[in-house]
Amino acid sequence: MILKSQVEWALHCCAILAGLPDGRYLSTKALAEFHGLPKEYLSKALQSLSQAGLVDTALGPSGGYRLAKPPADLTFLEIVEAVEGQQRTFVCTNIRANNPCRPKGYCESSPCAVARIMWEADEAWREKLRGVKLSDLVGILSKEIPPELWKSSFEWVLERAG
Amino acid sequence: MILKSQVEWALHCCAILAGLPDGRYLSTKALAEFHGLPKEYLSKALQSLSQAGLVDTALGPSGGYRLAKPPADLTFLEIVEAVEGQQRTFVCTNIRANNPCRPKGYCESSPCAVARIMWEADEAWREKLRGVKLSDLVGILSKEIPPELWKSSFEWVLERAG
DNA sequence: GTAAATAAGGATATTCTTTATCCTTGATTG
DNA sequence: CAATCAAGGATAAAGAATATCCTTATTTAC
Numbered sequence: 001m002i003l004k005s006q007v008e009w010a011l012h013c014c015a016i017l018a019g020l021p022d023g024r025y026l027s028t029k030a031l032a033e034f035h036g037l038p039k040e041y042l043s044k045a046l047q048s049l050s051q052a053g054l055v056d057t058a059l060g061p062s063g064g065y066r067l068a069k070p071p072a073d074l075t076f077l078e079i080v081e082a083v084e085g086q087q088r089t090f091v092c093t094n095i096r097a098n099n100p101c102r103p104k105g106y107c108e109s110s111p112c113a114v115a116r117i118m119w120e121a122d123e124a125w126r127e128k129l130r131g132v133k134l135s136d137l138v139g140i141l142s143k144e145i146p147p148e149l150w151k152s153s154f155e156w157v158l159e160r161a162g
Numbered sequence: 163m164i165l166k167s168q169v170e171w172a173l174h175c176c177a178i179l180a181g182l183p184d185g186r187y188l189s190t191k192a193l194a195e196f197h198g199l200p201k202e203y204l205s206k207a208l209q210s211l212s213q214a215g216l217v218d219t220a221l222g223p224s225g226g227y228r229l230a231k232p233p234a235d236l237t238f239l240e241i242v243e244a245v246e247g248q249q250r251t252f253v254c255t256n257i258r259a260n261n262p263c264r265p266k267g268y269c270e271s272s273p274c275a276v277a278r279i280m281w282e283a284d285e286a287w288r289e290k291l292r293g294v295k296l297s298d299l300v301g302i303l304s305k306e307i308p309p310e311l312w313k314s315s316f317e318w319v320l321e322r323a324g
Numbered sequence: 325g326t327a328a329a330t331a332a333g334g335a336t337a338t339t340c341t342t343t344a345t346c347c348t349t350g351a352t353t354g
Numbered sequence: 355c356a357a358t359c360a361a362g363g364a365t366a367a368a369g370a371a372t373a374t375c376c377t378t379a380t381t382t383a384c
Contacts, residue, residue: 332377339373340369354358
């Protein structure tokens with residue numbers, strides 16, 4: 001059970017978009033080049049973000065993507081779910097229903113106890129991701145990335161932002 | 163990102179094995195029939211439990227599986243990881259290393275911040291599963307399952323336990 | 325107005341994982 | 355000695371992830 005690589009891509013792209021000056025857009029091409037990713041396939045991940053309403057888009061030259069809201073209002077969970085979907089990691093196929101001892105027509109009152117426990121773990125995962133804002137990530141990165149690299153990356157992006 | 167169906171199977175099978183009297187074994191055939199699962203493939207899941215040391219096995223007629231330790235000492239996490247593996251759900255491919263602005267030979271001091279955050283969420287998921295014992299599941303089931311069904315299922319199992 | 329650049333998205337292909345099924349081997353029981 | 359079992363190897367089918375290619379409509383810059 002492994003998350004799509006697009007999740008990683010989307011998170012890194014959002015981190016870059018978070019540094020974009022107001023009103024500017026960054027294209028798929030620039031984001032793909034910056035991260036060394038296949039442009040066409042990265043585009044699918046960005047489309048997922050767009051469909052989820054997390055980013056705004058603009059067409060034409062100088063078009064591209066920008067965040068739809070401030071980084072402090074954008075959670076990891078939103079980004080992860082936009083790409084990965086909202087489905088739970090544990091799917092209950094209700095195998096207890098195959099119990100040969102069950103009376104015919106017997107009907108469960110509630111979801112399977114196994115599923116409920118697994119879903120609680122899922123929820124703990126989501127709750128953790130819900131508690132991390134994109135701005136938190138940017139804060140960490142700004143401390144960890146050497147100032148020169150931070151600056152040159154910022155300039156690299158600005159040169160390409162429409 | 164969805165867990166293998168074998169995880170569900172393994173959890174339900176362990177719940178059944180938890181009710182087995184001391185020293186008795188239950189075969190793959192019986193477990194498959196009870197849950198309506200393909201015997202050969204369920205066998206792979208049970209082999210995973212065996213390899214992880216969570217169950218003991220016995221060969222020959224009256225052979226099969228039994229828990230290797232008391233249900234109160236067996237966690238959901240152990241069962242899930244035995245089948246699903248211990249790999250994290252988020253794999254960091256270190257795409258930051260593709261940043262065209264990076265000086266050559268530049269080397270990261272620590273794992274990517276994005277990965278660290280995602281791994282914390284993974285750990286929250288694991289921690290939740292680590293906190294649930296197989297005996298907790300049995301306790302819930304014993305309250306939820308109608309007494310007659312509980313009893314007839316127990317007898318069904320006993321008839322087939324070697 | 326026109327050419328270039330863009331997002332959106334449909335169609336297709338490739339690779340990998342999951343989900344099986346079948347068969348052999350060696351051990352155990354009655 | 356025949357039946358039953360776990361273990362595990364080999365193989366196949368189905369589905370998901372990972373791409374690539376192409377068309378369309380829109381926007382910008384000139």
